[in-house]
Amino acid sequence: MFIDVAKIYIKAGDGGHGAVSFRREKYVPTGGPDGGDAGKGGDVIFVVDSNMSTLLDFKYKKKHIAENGQNGGSQNMYGKDGQDLIIKVPAGTLVKDAETDKVIADLTHPGQRVVVAKGGKGGKGNARFATPTRQVPDFAQPGIPGEERWVTLELKLIADVGLIGFPNVGKSTILSMVTGAKPKIANYHFTTLTPNLGVVENKGGRSFVLADIPGLIEGAHEGVGLGIDFLRHVERTRLLIHVIDVSGIEGRNPIDDFEMINNELVKYSKKLADKPQIVAANKLDIPGAEENFLLLKEYLDKKGIKVFRISAATNQGLRELMLYAGGILDTIPVEEEEYEMFIPEERKFEYEIYREDSGVYVVSGSFVDRLLLKVDIYNSESLKYFHKVLTNKGIIDELKKHGIKDGDIVRMNDFEFEFVE
Structure with missing residues (x-):
């Protein structure tokens, strides 16, 4: 789990x-x-x-x-x-x-x-x-x-490169082929319910951490499917490999899939959508995939997006894809994420003074709570210390400003005493 x-x-x-x-x-x-x-x-x-x-x-x-x-x-x-x-x-x-x-x-x-x-x-x-x-x-x-x-x-997974795309496009298979990770793989949607990590060790190139992240569907930015969970993990990656099924065996249009995934990224976070992205056109070993690939490549060339021909099942093109991804990482600076940071309130022992309709002057607050903890009201020495603290902290002067007079009652929590100047 x-x-x-x-x-x-x-x-x-x-x-x-x-x-x-x-x-x-x-x-x-x-x-x-x-x-x-x-x-x-x-x-x-x-x-x-x-x-x-x-x-x-x-x-x-x-x-x-x-x-x-x-x-x-x-x-x-x-x-x-x-x-x-x-x-x-x-x-x-x-x-x-x-x-x-x-x-x-x-x-x-x-x-x-x-x-x-x-x-x-x-x-x-x-x-x-x-x-x-x-x-x-x-x-x-x-x-x-x-x-x-x-x-x-x-x-949030800390990975250099994230594999994104619809469910069942071959992301888990890619991860298993290029790293030592062993994700669950089967031919049904949402096989990957949890992110998987693996290290790509490029011989003669830069090694990096690759994340296979749960499949994204339309409406993910609103929490549909695994949406928000998926997007949370993509946030930390520096480069996205967008895996697209070009086989057409499920009646999908590769160009529509590309746009739909990117629209979800934009809706969730512009910063996320602006991450560098390369496309891996997968399942080219299936008859009929070539025509879809050419249409997708023509479309992506106009956008200036690099596209690779791969077949995760047969390991075709994966080495070239990983070497290119490792090289791209050297050109992408590591950005420090900015958050609205929590600043704990300074622990101050404060008080407030007000007069009730009954004429009783009430002093309350964290200062009172702490002071009464260390006062023994039945002990004369302790009460002298209590009065000294009230004077030194300005509470006596504040009571006078509120109009207190000799004989008036002051209440602090459950403790009441008669004010005598």
Whole structure:
């Protein structure tokens, strides 16, 4: 089975929580703070594995979660960082943010690595909060959650030359004759449901990777048949060999076939349609094919398109075709594909303030969520730290601008307190 599109959920590890701890010494009921910092959460890293050729593994496993960082410990012990999660993918995999459809990474060569979700930072232990005036802090900092998102993986074959054409025109046979690939071959339509790759080793010429891509039919740009899947794989090739059946045994017109295939390419992508193209007129070993070939050649000569006489079944003309294709590749520059890249939002702890009809002032947002995690509302030292943070971050001043007065109620999530200036 060949799977070339998969949607998976990834989550980096959460940062561990800082520790609240105090030294235990003889005759000293509560020594100084010695709570250690926590470890960072593991990243989710995608790595290209040259031994993989499909996205089949992701059909059965949809959730991928990295290890959380360990909490800090007593005696200033640091928590261990969470282990990174390595996800292996084949070369040619596009990683997209599923929500925006923007590209996070284009993984093209073996060993390439990219961090797709970053682990959260670990929280600081209470030893970090000790000051000359706050010598016994009994609160610590929580860890930051790791990034999480749904991503879409798209596999596009990385081949120098792509064989295109209608189903059953002989593309698979050509691939089997000129490379070591062994695709399934039979005399019925849509035999090739998945792309096949092979290496053409031209003696005395340039070797290259050749892709036999699923047959195209009219309406492919709208998803008819194998259309969109077919076109996705053609996008990365640098040269197209358009295989046309000139035997006429199925009552087809070679010129019509040529135009129909190219019309589909134009409708899908002008860039794709503008790729260099040569034509392989196949099945010339069948009686009656010669007349169709001459008509096709006359038509293509006017367009300046090179056409080769071949018979994939008898190996006629294939060496000349492959040598010519290898030579053409040296004249075609390798283009870097341009995508609309995904830029993750900078993780900021923000807040907003508004006044309800009841007169309660509400402060909400990610800043509030994080602050309340590290505040013990039943602890006076922790509440002093809480008030200091509100002052330093400008929240007290913002509340005043909103008209707050002594005695008014402020709500932060489920925590309410009376404002006193």
